[in-house]
Amino acid sequence: MEATHDQTMAALMKRKSSEDTIATPIGLLPRNALLGRKRSKTTVSVVDALEVTLIRSEPNERAGIVLDEKYTDRAIVKSVLDGSPAGATQASHLPTMRIRPRDEIFAIDGVPVTSAKHMVELMRQSNKLKVVVTKTRVTVP
Secondary structure, rough: OOHHHHHHHHHHOOOOOOOOOOOEEEEEEEEHHHOOOOOOOOOOEEEEEEEEEEEEEOOOOOOEEEOOOOOOOOOOOOOOOOOOOHHHHHOOOOOHOOOOOOOEEEEEEEEOOOOOHHHHHHHHHOOOOEEEEEEEOOOOO
16 A cells, blocks of 8 residues: 555554553554665555564563564564464454464564564564564455
């Protein structure tokens, strides 16, 4: 979906709500801003993104997100491991607030993800008990 900058900003201003205790919608964001890429002055690619907090029992516990190896330049979720922090998001009553197969991960703790390998590195470097994952609201086709 392509939108002018003014349309994107207007949409951002309209979308300010909280839907769940473990996830917060952050609204429509310029995809290029999340990826750290330059964007056109007249149009931006827009994604509807959410922040989901993964809660670990230990600082180095694995998140439980298995990435799809077909995508090296993006972090696309292939599966989520049961009993993991990502698996715990399945208890959310809102499906969009769960980490799901085909979700694209855009950022870890606010740091833009540039590739699947980069996402794994960011998760391994984080020793926090709460890790904020920015992901798509709608799964990738």
